[in-house]
Amino acid sequence: MTAAVLYGKQDVRIERVEVPAIGDGDVLVRVRAALTCGTDAKVYRRGYHARMIVPPSVFGHELAGEIVAVGGDVQGFAPGMRVVAANSAPCQSCFYCRRHQENLCENLLFINGAYAEYIRIPEQIVRHNLLEIPGHVSFRHAALIEPLACVLHGLEETGVQRHDTVAVIGTGPIGLMFVRMAKLRGAYVIAIGRRINRLRTAADMGADVVIDAAETPDIVEAVRVLSNEGRGADRVVEAVGQPESWEQAIRMVRPGGTVNAFGGCPSQTKIQLDADLLHYSEITVKGTFHHTPRMVKLALRLVADGAIDVDALVTREAPLAQLPGVLEAMMGKNGAMKTAILP
Numbered sequence: 001m002t003a004a005v006l007y008g009k010q011d012v013r014i015e016r017v018e019v020p021a022i023g024d025g026d027v028l029v030r031v032r033a034a035l036t037c038g039t040d041a042k043v044y045r046r047g048y049h050a051r052m053i054v055p056p057s058v059f060g061h062e063l064a065g066e067i068v069a070v071g072g073d074v075q076g077f078a079p080g081m082r083v084v085a086a087n088s089a090p091c092q093s094c095f096y097c098r099r100h101q102e103n104l105c106e107n108l109l110f111i112n113g114a115y116a117e118y119i120r121i122p123e124q125i126v127r128h129n130l131l132e133i134p135g136h137v138s139f140r141h142a143a144l145i146e147p148l149a150c151v152l153h154g155l156e157e158t159g160v161q162r163h164d165t166v167a168v169i170g171t172g173p174i175g176l177m178f179v180r181m182a183k184l185r186g187a188y189v190i191a192i193g194r195r196i197n198r199l200r201t202a203a204d205m206g207a208d209v210v211i212d213a214a215e216t217p218d219i220v221e222a223v224r225v226l227s228n229e230g231r232g233a234d235r236v237v238e239a240v241g242q243p244e245s246w247e248q249a250i251r252m253v254r255p256g257g258t259v260n261a262f263g264g265c266p267s268q269t270k271i272q273l274d275a276d277l278l279h280y281s282e283i284t285v286k287g288t289f290h291h292t293p294r295m296v297k298l299a300l301r302l303v304a305d306g307a308i309d310v311d312a313l314v315t316r317e318a319p320l321a322q323l324p325g326v327l328e329a330m331m332g333k334n335g336a337m338k339t340a341i342l343p
Contacts, residue, residue, distance in 0.1 A: 002343065003116030004323050006059040009047030012324050017058070020113070025123025027077055027130065028069040029085065032139035034114035034341045035062040035314060037147055038172060041330040052087075052110045060114030060341070061087035064133060064142040068118070074126060084142040085121050086129035086149065086296045087111055103153060103290040115323055117343045128293050134304045140317075140340045141310045145299040148308070149291035151177040152298055155185070157288045158235050158260040162186030165227045168207075169219075169249055170239035170263060171198035173313045173337050178237050178262075180205040180308050190226055190233065192219055198337075201312050223252040232257060239263050243271045250274070255281035262288055314338045 003017045022028045040060065043049045053059065064084040070077055077083070090097050090105035097105050113119045121130055133142045151174060160166055166182040168175050171193030182189050183206030191202035192211045199210040209226055216222050227233040232254035238245050241263030249259045250273065265271075277283065291299075302308060317340045318326050326339050 001117035002320060003113065004059045004320065006043065006047070006053060006055045006057055008055050010044060010328075011047065011055075012044060012059060012327060014321055014323065017116075019118050020120035022069060022071050022120050023123065024071040024073040025126060026071045027067055027074060027083075027121040027126050029063070029065040029083060029119050029121055030068050031063050031114055031116060031119055031343045032065040033063065033143045034060045034343065035140075035143045035147075036326060036330060036336075036339045036341065037062055038174065038330075041327060044327045045331060053112045058113035058116055058119075060116070061110075061112055062143050062146045063114035063119065064139040065119070071123075073123075077126065077130065077132075082133040082135075082139070082142075084131055084133050084145055084300065085111070085119075085125055086146050086291065086293075087114075088290065089125040089128040090293070091124065092128065100292075102292045103288075108290075115320060115341055115343070117320075129296050131297065131300050133300075137300075137304050140314055141303055142300065143340070144308075144310050144314065144338075145296060145303055146291070147174060148177055148181075148299040148302065149295040150174075150288075151181055152295040152302075153291050154178070154237065154260055154262050154288040155181050156295075157286065158237060158258055160185050160187055160235050163188070164234040165190065167192065167223045167227070167233040167236045167249075167252060168202075168239060169193075169237065169245050171195065171202050172239065174262070175237075175239035176202055176205050176313060176337075177308065178239055179207050182235075182237075183207070184307060187235075190223055192223070204312065205309070220248050220252045227252075228254050231255065234258075235260070237262055241265050243269050246271050247273075250277070250283060250285060253283055255283070258284040258286070260286060260288055314340050316340070317342055319343075 090102035091107035094106040166187040191207035236249040
């Protein structure tokens, strides 16, 4: 089969490799759509991901397709079924799984290889995070459920409630999904970004106010003016992954509010915290990572119900041969938000 193989920093090659063999509990899926994402761009730029991929390795993790073969022990799935697989699954038996924190599973199993004609879905994912796609949902739309599930987990952990003022820093695909999901919860949403076209998309997704960070001298003050009579936002989500915006998020939340440092910064990054502000204002600062099987199922249901405009996030399609160029473009300022790679 044809597949994209990551060899190192900015080194992805389209090659012929063997179709993966499957075991008794596995499923072989023909990939019909694989979406690019910011994590892929980071992996491409850095040449590795400490938890997800060690080169050389097949690449990509947001996918939907159809089953072409199942192992002898597989139940509930058969060749010809249209399915979407999350990029991981928990063991459901470790310390964290027993405490309903499956995203922190000590035996969390990741897969890569979505940028290929076929991918093996291992037994652990087949059991917990492989879902049939409803007939009216396209492969391209179904493939969005993995990042959407991460957003849903983050939103729940941030404690967003109806009538909260929620500030979202970042208008990439993740930030825009936070905008939409917070609005569906009945929040008053402030979106902060630097690209006019994405701020327009944020408004289309339901943002009540958009702030152009490139044209706003003090975004912290701008958010505070708009929030709770100057007290600050109830919840702030940082969806960029920059230490300076983490610090801005902490300064723009109200006393007693919650900051979700969702955007992952590079390893060894340090930020400065105002100890008085944190202590006397009782601010909660937390990060959230990944997703759980419950959120994966919820994400598919929301996509199937049309609760999010997938086409506003997946803005173009490209064949597998063009993937290296697509990844290069993603590192620039004008790259598409998400591209559906069609093997």
